[in-house]
Amino acid sequence: MRGLSRGPPAARPPRPPGRNGPAYTPQRMADVSAPEPPKPPPTLPDAEIAALREAGRAWEKAPGRSSAGPEVAPGLDVAETRGRPGEHYVRIVRSQTQGFEPVAPGWLEATPRAIAPDTDFGRIRRRLRTALLGSPLSIHRVLHERLDKVRALPVLSSDALSSVAYATEQIVLILAVAGTAAISADLLPIMGVIALLIIIVCLSYRQTIKAYPQGGGSYIVAKDNLGPVAGLIAGSALMTDYILTVAVSVASGYDQIQSVFPAAVHYRVAACITVVVLIAVANLRGLRQAGNIFAAPTYLFIGAIILTVTVNLFRLITGSIHPTGTSIHIPMTESFTDLGGMVLVLLFLKAFSSGCSALTGIEAISDGILAFKVPEWRNARTTLTIMGTLCVVMFCGITIGTEVL
Template sequence: MSTDNQSTPPSTRRFSLSSLLIGRPLETRTLAHQVISKKVGLAVFASDAISSTAYATEEILVILALTGSMAYLGLSVPIAIAISILLIIVTISYRQTIYAYPNGGGAYIVARENLGETAALVAGSALLTDYILTVAVSISSGVAQIVSAFPSLADYRVPMAVGIIGLITIVNLRGVKESGSIFAIPTYFFVVIMFMTLAIGFYQWATGTLGVVTGVEFATETAAPLTLFLILRAFSSGSAALTGIEAISNGITAFREPKSRNAATTLIVMSTLLVVLFLSITFIARHIEAIPSHEETIISQIARTIYGDGNILYLMVIAGTALILLMAANTSYADFPRLAALQAADGFLPRQLTYRGGRLVFSWGIMTLALAASLLVIVMRASTTALIPLYAIGVFLSFTLSQSGMVIHAMKIGKLKPGEKIESQESVLEYDKNWRVHMAISAVGAVCTFIVMLIFAVTKFVSGAWFVLVLIPALVFLFSRIHRHYKDVAQALSLENQHYQIHTERVITLLLVDGVHMGTLQMVNFAKSLGNPWKAIHVGVNPERSKITQEKWDKYIGDDNLQIIQSPYRHLLAPIREYVMNLLRENPDAIVHIVLGHLAMDSVMTQALHQNSSLILNLGLTGLERVVVTVVPLQIRHDEEGGDMNVNVLTRDDLRRARHERELNERRNADARRAQKTHKPPPGKKSSGP
């Protein structure tokens, strides 16, 4: 037996739109090579966190501006410092998580291993929600940057956002290595241009040449008093800067070996960049007296004040900011499919999410993320301010569960003896004399993130946080129901403790025919080859067509095995089900084998031109007990592929011959009509006989 080891599968040898957009399929054995370096990993997993610096300061100022006083905007700096301290604590804790759980999974895996199934589902629901919101927020914010530079595009916010989501989706379907390489350029461009801008800004501040914002008015409809509640609202809004910190711990497996060390290094670099950028932007914004505005973002005000309006460097800052915000969505595209695949493998999400596509990425997860984010953008009209209240509560909930799980993890290590090692499902527990230090760090992180989560839930409840607080329990319930379904199915399929015996049962074959053609002949040949009693059924929704079907059956098939079931209300499935159920009642010891014909075209477009009723009938009949459905396809191809090897295939030559015969018959009929018309006798006279 010969083995074909061609590197390119036959289905990819011809041109297709799919191969043009996402590339040719990759072999499974190349999966181990679909890993990324620290430099690319920083672009893939850090773009979300770094991009939050573009709007975190603005979200603080938006809340402080409610006081109606410019003086209170200065509180943005101490609030930013407090947020940065929290960020450092969370970073240290997640660094521990990376080394403890080198297979990734983040909060979901940590919670599952240490806190139980329910906590894991809560963490998973929060993270999946967060990733969807990350795409919506980052894309909407990026579009806002573009609108700041080009106000005439304001009416096209939503179409622009949805279109960009589609573009990023296509790039990610090409694979993690390719998407990472593409998105690395805008990420590093933003970092470089922002550090250069902030350095110039600090120089101007130090030399007293830093200007103030002009052309933006400070206006508020009502002036609220400065209260602790308002400050906490500003703190919770600015905590959006922490979003994306967990991304690297979820995607450790995407890094090259040694995976944990490379991921941990990338996490430290990312957090350092994030803290420096966040504090610097907030500091400069304070000293140029930046004002939150719907017309111009804070980043735009900083760049315009430092470089001047219309300066090429100003446009570069706007372009870099817009790009990093748009690319921030890529972090979710890297993590959402992985997390969804983990939960699907555990039976809490549809199993389709575990399947890798042709480019070795979780294609179903990518498409699910794109669809959910697009719907959210449309509903929220691509408004960052409207989306932010929905955003961070899920992040901090997952932070809290992850850190709490790491506390339990450290306690487990503390119970081991020196040199003792225990392997669990996702990690290796090994005695560490510093386990108390690790536990303390995780405990502090858990307490801090829990407090922030409560602040966010209370201060943003009316603004939209209530929706997330309702959504997460609903998702947990849904995931539990999915899990129970899979367990029930597994139990039903199990052979354990079963006394089922293999035996032969009587089979009655039914052919469902809609007409008489080449496909019908194949079905008849197939039924006869089985050696079982068979009968053909035609549902008469059209009396004239039923008559033609009977005539053609008598002419081409000849067997008196066709039964026409009249359907005066033109139903197709119901009469067939009723007939089959009656047959089952009359033959309680038999299996009914239903044979369906199906025209299989060579493209989606041409397939959509046909009724495809076999798909509906298959779904409607397979639910009946003691019923087996077989589909006999007739492939119709517009090329020569497989034409001489498969008798079920009608190739281009067959179609050409059929077309030629049809045209020839039409010409003959036309000639006959003309001849008859030419020899037609004049009116009132009878033609003479021969």
């Protein structure tokens, strides 16, 4: 062993060939690899690409973000062991107890427990909210909240249909200032102009519904075609119209009740506010429930008006209709006689503007297109046509009955 010397290291033998062929070095692998396919040209603008890259760099620098770790498994059950060594108590926390329920492999659906409050005050508030407004709706149930034409008419057309009940009254109140002769001479011409205006507005909104199938009211149409200032003016006018319509309609309805029960005059304000609150709660409970609630009163109102108009028309044709026995003559005041025709023209225009209250609420259908069942825009146009026809028939019938009687 002493005579042996340590020689130079032996050269490394070459790598034996593989089972299916010769061994490949990294250089050779690079030589025989297939060429990389060209990248497709970007379809986004350069500004959007730069914004996406900047957002990616900011996301990478976000604190607390870790790239390592296992992937999230939605259907995974968490098991925890507790107690002293040697014991075998195991607590399993499943996804259902955390507010989620598995509906398919890797797919969890949120349940009401997911948004349940943790405090006692929150639970009490949630119970009150559920009692007043109903339970929250899931996405699948929201799709079933769409309205058919039978329910959409009382929900979206009650504003316009109820306005014809007091439109004629407002015209008569203005013309009464000029005397009975002015009522007889101007009532039917004003009725004809307003009826023509209702038809024109309904035809215009039919075109709007077809051009804006996702919903297009005065605000959207004015903003797209005339600019944001015109859109804001139209939206402000619309909000004012809706607020005044609710107030006037409720007050007018209570006037009819007060005519039957005169003692109810002392509860006028409280009763009107209560009715407004009840209407708001009914709408907040959902479209279908609001349709079910408003359907009976709306169709009852339409039936009563149509029945009254039909009976008056039949009696007028048969000649059995007669004016009331007590006729009140309203003489023309001396001031109007002296001023002449200009004041009568202004009075006519004032009566026309007051009678245009029959047009309130026609736009509601074009705003609520997405509340209809598919095809939304076609059902909305059909409902709008039915509403316009009913408005014209009821308004003209009430006005003609007022003129004849």
